[in-house]
Amino acid sequence: MTSAAERIEALMQIHPKGFDLSLDRMMGLLEKLGNPQNTMPPVIHFAGTNGKGSTIAFTRAILEAVGLSVHVHTSPHLVNWHERYRMGRTGASGALVDDAVFADAIRRVAEANGGKPITVFEVLSAVMFVLFSEHEADVALVEVGLGGRFDATNVMERTDLSVITPISLDHEAYLGDTIAKIAFEKAGIIKPGVPVVVSVQEDDALDVIERQAARQKADVIAAGQHFSAQAEDGRLVYQGEDVLLDLPLPKMQGRHQIENAATAITACRRFAADRGFSLTDKAIERGIETAFWHGRMQSLDHGKLVQAAPDGAEIWLDGGHNPGAAVAIADWLDARNRISPKPLTLICGMLTTKGPKGYFDNLVRYQPDVVCVPIVSSDAGVEPKALADVARSCGLSVTTAPDLATALASIEPAGERRILIAGSLYLVGDALEQNETPPS
Known part of the structure; x- marks a missing residue:
């Protein structure tokens, strides 16, 4: 069939x-x-x-x-x-x-x-x-x-x-x-x-x-x-x-x-x-x-990708992909930092139809280490190098990685750190699939 x-x-x-x-x-x-x-x-x-x-x-x-x-x-x-x-x-x-x-x-x-x-x-x-x-x-x-x-x-x-x-x-x-x-x-x-x-x-x-x-x-x-x-x-x-x-x-x-x-x-x-x-x-x-909705400020606490991340890191997923969504992320970061301030790593991938500069501008004040990655599940993803250039133009420290697992494994120093995988619902989908924790 x-x-x-x-x-x-x-x-x-x-x-x-x-x-x-x-x-x-x-x-x-x-x-x-x-x-x-x-x-x-x-x-x-x-x-x-x-x-x-x-x-x-x-x-x-x-x-x-x-x-x-x-x-x-x-x-x-x-x-x-x-x-x-x-x-x-x-x-x-x-x-x-x-x-x-x-x-x-x-x-x-x-x-x-x-x-x-x-x-x-x-x-x-x-x-x-x-x-x-x-x-x-x-x-x-x-x-x-x-x-x-x-x-x-x-x-x-x-x-x-x-x-x-x-x-x-x-x-x-x-x-x-x-x-x-x-x-x-x-x-x-x-x-x-x-x-x-x-x-x-x-x-x-x-x-x-x-x-x-x-x-x-x-x-x-x-x-x-x-x-x-x-x-x-x-x-x-x-x-x-x-x-x-x-x-x-x-x-x-x-x-x-x-x-x-x-x-x-x-x-x-x-x-x-x-x-x-x-x-x-x-x-x-x-x-x-x-009520729960996958990929909207979702915590990842187990799975294959989580095992690739540094010990002691907290990992979050968010599919918001425009400046308005980045404002919501900023509000959330403010609230988290009031309770438990931690350095931020942003693992980011975006589609060519989005406006990455406005997105990054709303997150600059947190000075995250940014790792740009490709989106596997869409042929309309921005090349990591091009996305990195935009993030760099906003004053951010940026590297690239060929995939999510490599991006997570490359994060230094290890220890308590807040990792946010964000910028596209397609990237969130890639993360959930590779983590072997799809929505049900």
Whole structure:
């Protein structure tokens, strides 16, 4: 039997892997498949530059704690294609899609497309619609791939809630070179009359989102206006317009996860109110305590790569790849250093579509030793020497290494040191695969 990965590999030989921001091909393909996008469970649609995956993880954990079955679509994957599709199960947490079910859905979508030009992401989005429409669940959490307005997921006639996480500069070649232009693309997921929950945003982004919501007659529930959260005395204090919650801090690291958790709580509360079910404080508490998202300030404490690192070092992974993500890393480093200051080594790899200078500029004040490495899982990685030149131009001390294991083994002096493998989700995926600890 042909596996899902083999079927996708075959498609990648005849179709491009990138993005083509239009919806005509998607709509034509989905019509041949019986328009599965319109027979989905209730949908919460997520767009934004940073924090989508973590916010979805919190949302899923809270809704599952209520007892709902939750389908989840995210991208990209870190190690295995199956990570993009988590299938809801009654009375249990969702599980990654079964390979035979996945492979059959890919086959049917490819046959319906009939060899016509299409991107692999569009095929995989159509697979998501097929899977989620054919398998019952109480709710589907759907992450945008790129932008929003012309993203392949934005073909549903109706959704039940929109969520827009923090917007910053990223994918400028596709989405525009200002925050306002990018926000316009992200706000394209807002549907007529469907409320939108908005994370903390720059003023330019929020203005655009509010204008688009007004055009669509959609309620806006915005951070800083209608809800907020902060860490106080080792707890997360969430305040909504009608509630004050004292919750545990998230397991996920970083101040930005407080904001992501607040967005997820707000989304779940609005979804519950609109769908008419009870969302208990206990379910919210359990969701915040248990939510986890691979590759977002993830600690590595065992595995093959860990064994290559100096004794006494702590190793972290983070897939953030733009200046906004580097700001979140800086906040996290400040908090860690207040508790336990340690010298920092940054093992970095990035894609050619990213802006490395803005990323490094936000980390210069920590004066990390930087080791630039190639990205194995993408042919769009920046050559380590070229990336090193950018880091060096920012005033950083930089070396290169041919792979992650060599980079870890080369770190001197040994002893207590904070090692951060970061700069790309693809690099994080390489690390998890080589460490033999893939997401499950």
